[in-house]
Amino acid sequence: MLLNDRIKAFSQLGKFLSQFKSTGYEKVNSVIHTNDFFDEMTHKITNAVHHNGWFTEENVLFSIQQWSNLLTEENLLDWVSHYELDEINSKTIGIIMAGNIPLVGFHDFLSVLISGHRVLVKQSSNDNQLLPLLSSYLIAIEPNFETYISFTNEKFKNFDAVIATGSNNTSRYFEHYFGNVPNIIRKNRNSIAVLTGNETTQQLEALGEDIFRYFGLGCRSVSKLMVPKGYDFDVFFRAIYPYQDIIKGAKYANNYDYNKAVYLMSNYTLLENGFLMIKEDESYGSPIATLFYETYESNESLSQKLELDKEKIQCIVGSNLPYDTVDFGKTQHPKLSDYADSIDIIEFLTKIN
Template identity: 60%
Template sequence: MHLQQRINAFVKLGDFIGQFSNEAIKKKDNVEHNAIFFDGFKHQLKLAEESNGWFTQENIKFALKGWSDSLTLKNLTKWLQPYNLDAVNPRKIAIIMAGNIPLVGFHDFLSVLISGHNILVKQSSNDKHLLPYLAKYLEYVENDFKGKIEFTEEKLTNFDAVIATGSNNTARYFEYYFKGKPSIIRNNRNSIAVLKGKESTEDLKKLSEDIFRYYGLGCRNVSKLFVPKNYKFDTFFESIYHWHTIIDKAKYANNYDYNKAVYLMSEFDMLENGFFMIKEDESYASPIATLFYEYYDDAEQLKEKIKTDSNKIQCVVSSGFINNEIAFGKTQKPQLWDYADDVDTIAFLLEI
């Protein structure tokens, strides 16, 4: 199968996904094979929400919108242009996927198949409904994908390389278990935002998207702020208030109540507004419904700290503070060439 065939197939997949990416799901006449797949995928969205309380229809559709926007001929061509994908020797690549946000493993799935390899997928039980159905659609629009995609719930066997994502504990297990194979092993990372104290209300409103989208469960979600000495949080709280209905979600509310009780009983200082808490803490990983913050008084020292802790940080959100920063509101809208942990997946796959 030629590269252009693979690209064209994913463009068609993007068109199919796009029907489900808006508030109102709308069937389009010009999307291939809708008669076979449309109603079935609509049902998969319902199953995904029923099996994982964090996967609301809003968040599933947000994820689908992101992939629909990415899977265009223009984007795929731009992404792949730097690589020589004409003479790939197909290998079987095992992918162990996380399940913290909808379709979180799709970029690895896309990378393996678009580069010409075969794929063996082990999904998280938290996100098991959407991808297999999309894989069937992909096989239907490009027959040559049949036999190249395999899903398993069993122990992984007979593969040539692995890409595995998990917690810090499981990553250590992965590193030991897969030490004889070419691998990309990902562990916990968190994203941070650096404020200068002069951000507008609109900037902070955009930042709230980076904080609250997917209930803060993604590695690209901002879990910590660095703020100037004597920073006042009044404008920050005003700017995020439009997210107040998030407390209506039972799972989120339970986490909010629990963490608030822990902080109060431990007599920790924190600020809260009825649906969200901020707490001064040196850690990068904050609990659900909580954002950690830390003061800084020297920008250069903070830049050095960020550099030193780069293996703990996925994204840095700021405006004119540091190289490779992410704009406010953009962490959950990565481009195809924005690789997790800054590890070039395509380059890795070409070296196998």
């Protein structure tokens, strides 16, 4: 199967996904095989929402729409043009996927197949509804994919390399079990926002998207603020007020109430507005409905801290800062070349012999 065939198949998948938007589903008969897959995809979206209480229809469709935007022939060609993929010796790459947000493992899945390797997928039980159907659609478009895509619920067998995503605890198991093959093993990472106090209301409101999208469960979700000493949190709270309806979600509200009770019983000092608590804490991974913050005295001391803690940070939201940042409101809009943990998966896959 040629690289161009793989690109065309995934770009066609992007067209199929474009029928499912948060504004409504619209069947487009010109999309190849849509008559065979449209109704089943609708059913799988409903199943995903019912299967996992954190997967609202809005968030599932948001993820699908992001992938439909990325999977264009132009985007795919631009992405792979930086690599030598024509002479790949096809190997079997095992992927152990997380399940914290919808289709969280799709980028690994795409990367393995677009590079010309075979994929062996072990899904999380929290996110196992959509990907098998998308795989079936790919096979319908390009039948050669049938021998390249496998799913398993068992321990991996007959694999040549592994990409595994989990927690700091599970990473120790992964390192023990997969240490003898080429691997990418991901641990816990969180994203932060660096505020200077000069942000506009529009920037802070956009930051709310980075905080609340997927209920803050993604590694690209902002879980901590770095703010200058004396920062006025009232400005921040006013800007994020449009996200107040998040507290209407039962699971989020339960976490808010529980964590608030724990903090109050422990006599922690909190700032809160009825749907988000802010707590001063040096940690990066804040509980649901909580945002940690830490103050800094100078840009130099902050830069030193971020460099020291870079293995804990997925991405940094900010503006006009002396290091790589993501624009406000854009953490959940990564490009194909925005690799998790800054590890170039395609480069890794090209070096497997």
